[in-house]
Amino acid sequence: MTTTSPFQDIKPQRPWQASTKxxxxxxxxxxxxxxxxxxxxxxxxxxxxxxxxxxxxxxxxxxxxxxxxxxxxxxxxxxxxxxxxxxxxxxxxxxxxxxxxxxxxxxxxxGLYPGLFFQDMSLNSPNDPANVGGLGHAIVGTFLLVSIALIFSVPIGILTALYLTEIKGKFSRPIRFLVQAMSGVPSIVAGLFILSAILYPITKNNSSLLGSLALAILMIPTVARTSEEVLNLIPNDLREAGVALGGTQWRTVAMIVVPAAKSGLLTAVILGIARIAGETAPILLVAGGGDRYNFNPFSGPMGSLPHFIWNSFRAGTPESTARAWTGLLVLLVIVFVLFAIARFFGNRKVGK
Amino acid sequence: MTTENNGDQDNMETTTTPSSLSSVASSSKRKVINTKAMGTGLEARGVHAWFGNHHALADVSLDFAAGTVTALIGPSGCGKSTFIRTLNRMHEFIPTAAMAGQVILDGKDIYDPSIDVTKIRLQIGMVFQKPNPFPSMTIGENVLSGLKLAQLKTENKDDLLEECLVKAGLWNEVKDRLNAHGGSLSGGQQQRLCIARSLAVRPQVLLMDEPCSALDPGSTLRIEETIEELSSSMTIVIVTHNMQQAARVSDYTAFFLSDGGPGQMIEMAPTNEIFARPRDKRTENYVTGRFG
Structure with a gap:
């Protein structure tokens, strides 16, 4: 460096910080x-x-x-x-x-070993050591349950939020109240509802589709409330600017409001997933719980991580209890990763 | 239509006291009016506005001739912004809002139930107080967003993009970064971007609600130049708190005032007359800075 600043002797200080003493x-x-x-x-x-x-x-x-x-x-x-x-x-x-x-x-x-993620429990008894069998079927089950629940709850949740923030119709107040009340509904109630409304009278059989419906009931309020808060953060200026340019309300919402809220809406969805990924009660009631791979969401009992954990603890042998702890660890990690992703998207500046 | 407040203006004595601002306004306005696509101006007839039970604006009748710039001045709360928002039907977005009267564009009342309101807003554009580029779009997308919003077709998007940015005085600053986000511009540039965005749908009338109130003097100057340039091809209505600005950019000035009741239009005249020889005592007090 050839340039000499007249201030090079002055060091930056932080007199407001605690001194070593x-x-x-x-x-x-x-x-x-x-x-x-x-x-x-x-x-x-x-x-x-x-x-x-x-x-x-x-x-x-x-x-x-x-x-x-x-x-x-x-x-x-x-x-x-x-x-x-x-x-x-x-x-x-x-x-x-x-x-x-x-x-x-x-x-x-x-209990962690590579086979854990690929094998199922169909050939194992609770007395088998923890390095035999696995929870592959439970991961597949949880994945199917959550994805199908997403298909139902994301459109309904976000459209509800749009009704509350954009249309602000006559029914906003009762709907907002219902959504808030629904987010406190015990999960067993959702399971019983599907059980008595669909499983007993119509299908008469467990399936993960029914489990997903029960989970969707639990997820919709979470998605709707979080999305509503996110959409409320979008400045009204943008809506007015869109309409003043000759856009209809639908075009303005679709082209400006929703894209501006994109990352927040994604966060809402991920928080919804985290809410339902560990739900046990409704799944026990309507999805049953298998110990073998089942890739068909429309029929047959479907395993899932919460069910795997519950089932393993229930068996009571030291080996299956260890298996249950491993299942807990896997479930916790999945939920944590989802929260981390949600935080990542949520922290990004709106619109970026 | 109610006219209970009409009498006020007539009772006022006429004053001819020269104003200190007259010199600013004296450079009389002149321009070659390009009548192509400019329409026939805009006319407000007996416009009232309410927010719930609050009567905010009473009986405003103003004629905005094609190709002129009209400044609306007056103290805060006198109904200028409310009035300008009735001119392209933005007033109705406030849930408790109500209005009376007519706003005539091309011989038709824009509040007529048979009118398609989105078409009205295409013809009467608006620039807001705070710059509000769309955050999810680039600079280029922002300018052309009106076309997408209103689902209009255009032959050559690049030409239109350049034309609008040139008119808004922003082209040279952004031509190399049209793909950057609108939010990366300075406040003044953002506001010019918003003006360019309004121009892309080719409105006949441009309403500007205190477009410079959030900007520094340099950006303000650029926007005033833009207004000057645009006024040859469109009708402009601008709300401003800055009387020097009104004097600099406008051909006509309308003075609004609320004396505790609903805001009213006190007088409208060519800008140099408003500042030099206001007819109404209250206008004179305001433009000479004795209150407000």
Whole structure:
């Protein structure tokens, strides 16, 4: 570099950040609090991990706020008190989630082997070791159930959202209320509805089509509500601009509003899939649950991951319980991947 | 048609006090009017507008001659924007809206039930206050979006694209990146893109609702030049809060005012007269900056 800037001696700084000294003091308080809580636990009635945690939180809050109070006064002390409470709350929320993930992973990974994804359980008994048989049929079943549910619920869900945001007809209020109420419907109700409305009177047989119908009932409200929120984010200017250019409402919605909301609508669909991928009750009722490959969605019992898990736990042998944990792991990973994809599309700027 | 507020104008004394702005407006307007495809202008007859029970605009009658630029001025809340939105039937998009009166284009009332409203909006284009290019489209697609929206055919899209962008004064800045997204342009460029978009469907009338209020002075100047150029081939109605702008770009100026009740059109005259010799005391107060 030959050019010399007159400012080259000036380094960018961040005076608002905690200095090394501040960090050391915070760390010291942290260690001190742990020490103090150990002392408290050994000399008082408190005991165990919980006692340790509670006394640690109290000591840490007391010392940190006390320090802020001495240094800056009561307003800053209150601020740091609330900060710590928020952090503790977050920590308490994460514990169960992290422990579920840890449990599923540590118990499930043992059953993972390549054949798991290709074989079915038709030739296996619950007593077979975990590296025999597989959940290929369950993955195929879940895939078929979800895809057919998508075919029903995506058009209905998005059209409902368009009715609520674009047409804003007379029935918007009752429909919005119904959609919200429906998103709280227990999944067993959807299963029973299909069972009594279609399976008993008409088909008299399990099939994954019926399972998909039940899942669609659960998915439509999720898709409709999320899509409605996404479409509401599209500025009204764009609708007016489209109409002012001589477009009909349908052309404007199809050419401008929906493309602008594309990534958000995709997120809505993926969230809907994640909602139904783990549903068990309606599938047990109407799709039955096979332990062999069934590629025909219109007849015969259809396996699925939730059913595979339920069935394996029910068998009760150590081997099949291990198999159930592996099934859980696979299902969790699939749902997590779907959420990650949804986040990815959802975070992209609208319209890009 | 109700005319309860008609008397007001007649009672006002006529004033001839010269305005400080008169010099700005004095460069009298002149132009060779190209009557081809320009139509016969637009006429509002006794237009009223309501939002629910709120009477927002009362009895506005204005004649916009073909090939002229008319500025609508007045303080906020006086009904200018409401009025301009009745001129291409955008008013009806507000759920509680109602109106009375007629808006005549080519001898026909655009509110006649037998009229196809989308055809009306093709003939009467609109540019909005905030630039609003379509986010899912490129610059080129934005300009031609009106054709797709209205399902119109055109012989040569490239020629039309260039023509519209040239007219809007944007061609040189975007000709090398017609495939970039509309959102990648600056605010002023976006607004000129929106003007180009309105031109592509070849309207007879262009309504502009404070098109420069969100823009810097440089972009404002470019858009004023564009208006100047366009006025030879179409009728333009522009709402503006900037009186210098009204004086610079318009042939006629209409002053709107609401005195607590519904907004009314106080007076309309050639722009240099409005600024130099307003007939109404209230107009004079407004254009000389004594209120508003």
């Amino acid at each position: 501040d960090r050391l003091i915070t760390f010291a308080i942290f260690l001190l609090s742990i020490l103090a809580s150990v002392v408290v636990v050994s000399f008082t009635g408190l005991s165990g991990k919980l006692g340790l945690f509670v006394s640690f939180v109290f000591v840490f809050i007391f010392v940190t706020s006390g320090r802020s109070y001495l240094q800056f006064g009561s307003a800053v002390a209150k601020d740091s008190l609330v900060n710590i409470l928020v952090a503790v709350g977050t920590f308490l929320t994460i514990i169960p989630i992290a422990s579920i993930l840890f449990e599923v992973f540590s118990k499930g990974y043992k």
